[in-house]
Amino acid sequence: MKVEKVGNEHIVYPEGRIDIASATEFQDTIISLIDEGAMRIVLDFSKVTGLDSSGLGKLLLLQKRVKEKGGKIVIKNVASDFVKKMFTLVHLDRVIEIKES
Numbered sequence: 001m002k003v004e005k006v007g008n009e010h011i012v013y014p015e016g017r018i019d020i021a022s023a024t025e026f027q028d029t030i031i032s033l034i035d036e037g038a039m040r041i042v043l044d045f046s047k048v049t050g051l052d053s054s055g056l057g058k059l060l061l062l063q064k065r066v067k068e069k070g071g072k073i074v075i076k077n078v079a080s081d082f083v084k085k086m087f088t089l090v091h092l093d094r095v096i097e098i099k100e101s
Helices: 023-035 053-068 081-089
Strands: 002-006 009-013 015-018 040-044 047-051 072-076 097-099
Touching: 009 023, 015 053, 023 040, 023 053, 047 081, 053 072
Parallel strands: 009 040, 015 047, 040 072, 072 097
Antiparallel strands: 002 009
């Protein structure tokens, strides 16, 4: 999973599905950024093709953790219609900022 620092943002580029098989690696990557002091983490979902309940759970857990430290997670470039529908169904936009492409 590619991670780059641009200004005060850390941009993470997950790919494929964020599901029970990959959610732990995804979580570990974000937690290490938080532990290193990242205050603004941008998740570029342009190459994410799917998301299951464990992936959604990790997103909520990570948002809570970064918020406790005064930071923020933003999701952008959601390309998958399925993922967009998942976010809408669970009202994720009420918890995490989701920017349109």
